Amino acid sequence: QVQLVESGGGSVQAGDSLRLSCAASGLAFESYSFGWFRQAPGKEREFVAVIRGSDAGTYYPDSAKGRFTASRDNAGNTAYLQMSSLKPEDTAVYFCAATALQRPADHVKFYEYWGQGTQVTVSP
Secondary structure, three states: OOEEEEEOOEEEEOOOOEEEEEEEEOOOHHHOEEEEEEEOOOOOOEEEEEEOOOOOOEEOOOOOOOOEEEEEEOOOOEEEEEEOOOOHHHOEEEEEEEEOOOOOOOOHHHOOEEOOOEEEEEEO
16 A cells, blocks of 8 residues: 655744655555645645656756755655745645656646645745
């Protein structure tokens, strides 16, 4: 049974940083790419980062470039999303997801497994 468990969310002020974690179990961690998405109330789930399993290559949309950094610890079966210079518009529930694809998977349709999400709230 595959499980993805996010943690690290919280309430911060604009300009602060947060690191989200995604602990994975039940899958061959090194063989999966891990994506990060966010969803604000009333909005669609939005892609923010992905890190490949094959070579730990990363891919970001323009909204995340320079502020968000995806990483992974294969020994610990954990993926991370480091977020800096946070803005109020970054407020959302953040999800990690896993896919066997080893290319920039930037849409929810590419992902097989999802975590339950962790809330990030950024105040002005």
